[in-house]
Amino acid sequence: MELRTYIVEDNATIRDNLIGTLEELASVESTGWAESENEARAWFAGHRGDWDLAIIDLFLKQGSGLGVLEACQSAHATSAWSS
Numbered sequence: 001m002e003l004r005t006y007i008v009e010d011n012a013t014i015r016d017n018l019i020g021t022l023e024e025l026a027s028v029e030s031t032g033w034a035e036s037e038n039e040a041r042a043w044f045a046g047h048r049g050d051w052d053l054a055i056i057d058l059f060l061k062q063g064s065g066l067g068v069l070e071a072c073q074s075a076h077a078t079s080a081w082s083s
Contacts, residue, residue, distance in 0.1 A: 006047075007033040008040045008056040008068050018055065028053070037063020041071040 005028045009015040015033055022028040031051055034040035037060055044051075054072050058065035 002027045002029040003052045004029050004031045004050065005053040005055060006031050006040075006043065006051045008035075008037075008054065008060070008065060009033065010035040010057060010061045014057075034068075035062075036060055037065075037067045040068040044068075044071045044074075 003026075005022065007015055007019060007030060009018065019030045019033070023030065031047075032043060034043055040056070040063075044054075054068075056065040056068050056072075060068075
């Protein structure tokens with residue numbers, strides 16, 4: 001089973017290397033990525049249940065990874081946080 005993973009990382013080099021490495025070494029399928037808090041929040045709001053794992057950089061060029069974590073908790077609360 002592949003983990004559907006969403007990446008929030010504003011550095012393109014890190015993001016590309018992370019996605020490639022995870023897909024090669026682990027059962028991970030990248031479902032997409034965002035560079036900013038606003039992009040990530042919008043994606044999570046529109047894709048409830050479409051992801052299993054989020055990898056989030058806490059220090060973003062726009063916004064904060066902490067705000068993204070809040071959006072993740074709201075979007076995935078019933079399946080991720082209650083298990």
